[in-house]
Amino acid sequence: MSQSKTDLILLHAPSIYDFRKTSQMFGPISDVVPSSSIFEMYPIGFMIMLGYLKQHGYSVRIINVALKMLKNRKLDVEKLISSLRAHAFGIDLHWLPHAQGSLAIAEIIKKYHPDTPVLFGGLSSSYFHKELIAYPQVDYVLRGDSVEEPLHMLLERIKSRRSPEDVPNLTWKSNGKTVVVNKLTHSPDNLDFYPFDYGAIIKSTIKHADLFGHLPFFNWLNYPIVAMLPWKGCVHNCIICGGAAHFYKNFCGRSAPAYRSPALIAKDAKAASRLLKGPIILLGELRQAGDAYAQELLTALKAEKISNHVAIELFYPASRLFLEAVADALPRFNIEISPESHDETIRNTFGRHYGNEALEQTIQHALELGCKRIDLFFMIGLAGQTPQSVMDTVTYCEYLIQKFRSFGTGKVLPCISPLAPFIDPGSLVFENPGKYGYRLFYKTLEEHRRALLMPSWKYMLNYETQWMSRDEIVSTTYEAALRLNRIKATSGIIRQQEADLIDRRITEAKQQIQQTDAMLEAKEAGEKISAEYGKKFNVATICKKDELQWPLNPLRFNPFSIIKTLLSKK
Secondary structure (H helix, E strand, C coil), rough: CCCCCCEEEEECCCCCCCCCCCCCCCCCCCCCCEEECCCCCCCCCHHHHHHHHHHHHHHEEEEEEHHHHCCCCCCHHHHHHCCCCEEEEEEEEHHHHHHHHHHHHHHHHHHHCCCEEEECCCHHHHHHHHHHHCCCCEEEEEEECCCCHHHHHHHHHHEEEEEECCCCCEEEECCCEEEEECCCCCCCCCCCCCCHHHHHHHHHHHHHHHHHHHHHCCCCCCCCCEECEEEECCCCCCCCCCCHHHHHHHCCCCCCCCEHHHHHHHHHHHHHHHECCCCCEEEEEHHHHHHHHHHHHHHHHHHHHHCCEEEEEEEECCHHHHHHHHHCCCEEEEEEEECCCCCHHHHHHCCCCCCCCHHHHHHHHHCCCCCCEEEEEEEEECCCCCCCHHHHHHHHHHHHHCCCCHHHHHHHHHHHHHECCCCCCCCCCHHHHHHHCEECCCCHHHHHHHHHCCEEEHHHHEEEEECCEEEEEEEEHHHHHHHHHHHHHHCCCHHHHHHHHHHHHHHHHHHHHHHHHHHHCCCCCHHHHHHHHHHHHHHCCCCCHHHCCCCCCCCCCCCHHHHHHHHHHC
């Protein structure tokens, strides 16, 4: 009996294919995000598209190829892909670090399914759509940040064998040859139409008997974090951000952010909390839609009585009044804020216009009101930043730890990491690097694809600045991480045993960078670097992953709600 075709199979590729056989040293490029160095976490849009298309009668499956490869080192990816049957395959190129892996997976699909269309989407796809469509393994590119309805239309055209000339936001090949760029007209100003349904993921997991294919990232079963997406777009213009207002206007056709109604966001959060007891993070700045919207959202969240730990992002300092409303609505609240640098001038150039006094006052108020933890993210590779400035930022981190130590060890958790591996395409710096003191080594999609195959993260970096060379960015990253690691141990934030482990990893990584440089100079890199090299150094280098995890409820999942979801007919 032949296998029935799924309408759309969404595949998430590893950053590099096949990372199991390569020898790259990825370094600390993913140390402060949940996923590993192969970026196995698929975009939240996969879940939204699955739910939206399901509502319209289409069958959709998610396969996290990257995660399945991590979980099973012997997985035959070509055998897996050859066994699939679909009317279309979709691949995300949302983040540029997937430039190599996504195109490689698309090539494998075409090898075994030459007549099945391959679709690409995501922010990086939107930016590089004309270059992306030129690859023979790519048939369609959907541009913009809200492609649910254009995707629905395209699938209908594919299944009925009709021309997609009327599908908005689509770049495609007429007769498989002539590139056609349809107008970018679909940019909805309201997000109430899309379903945010973790239950649909659970049902799809059972239907396809594929747990690892649906998991968001490697350690998710132990740390089932829930990400909520209240809006798309941004009102800010941080100069290196590919999700800034500049990008959305020029490459997504969005002149202003689109929002989901506060009542629906609260219901989404409550529905997720019934199934999963991990932390919930509200992505983006609650206040960018205005104080009235933020207050309405907090009121709605309070009414739902969510017991999970909830994290909110602050793009700038908050008043005590606002934080009181947060504490009232979310009894277990946590905060993320990214000052980027201790230096207010550098921070201002970056696009964050506030001072340290206001930052520290926000921390003080939040802790007084019962905030469980405040994560502070600082960056290396900024305009105006020198190696000494980076070390001064580490000194400021120590100051913050000591200043707020009376509230409890680890309540304030500063982290510092490099801006790596790439400056985001479409950001202000990417479009005009010289204006901001940057020099870019790679500009095209193909150049970035090849860069990901370089032997170490230093050579993957697509930039340097007039204040710091690539060599200095790498060496300063390790020196800053080493010092901050020791500060955290001395302050009791991490155990000395953990600090010693990170210390050894940093020291070994520095030595390996030097050896790689020497081998490249001798043109012997391909002969001397083994696959074991990648395995050894592609672990968290500058901090431990669990250091960044928010607290968990003792019970990570609600089995009764999961069973009820599986039995429901919706």
